[in-house]
Amino acid sequence: MAAKITLVAILIFSMVIPFLGYVLGNRKEKSFKASLAVNLVLFFGTVVVADMLLFSGHIYAASDTAASAAEGWRYMAAALSTGLSCIGAGVAVASAASAAIGALSEDSSIMGKALIFVALAESIALYGLLISFSILG
Structure with missing residues (x-):
């Protein structure tokens, strides 16, 4: 449960931190592109890591798969x-x-x-x- 809460917090911060960096910094097109790139890398990186950590359980054979x-x-x-x-x-x-x-x-x-x-x-x-x-x- 703590891992899920931590991953959700990291996911939220990965969206908030680049936005705050753009808003509090100099609002130029180059800084917008940089903050967007950082946002994409952090967000999708967090999603991939969360996917590997949360859904890497044991696999059991299903009887009624078809x-x-x-x-x-x-x-x-x-x-x-x-x-x-x-x-x-x-x-x-x-x-x-x-x-x-x-x-x-x-x-x-x-x-x-x-x-x-x-x-x-x-x-x-x-x-x-x-x-x-x-x-x-």
Whole structure:
């Protein structure tokens, strides 16, 4: 427990010390680059050392490795289908909604047509959610 607290403290100090060196020193581009380089070296050095110290335990053979790996891939597939469909829906809604607002500002009688195009763009996220439910179910 003490090793974990020490490594967390070192990790925090590896981010704070270069920042304070830049803020308290002369704020020039060269000193910023130097403090950024020191920050990267200290931070990732601490992460590598912490990884070697904290996760270097004994390795035991697992009996249900194949089953747990397949279960993990199911969750990964469900997350990817939901996440990527939501990103696609966001891009589509951004285009369709801005075009619909522009069209409505010119002619308010096309509200239904504009609403249909925005709803079609939003349905992409729902399709991804349905796919993830079918993967998990």
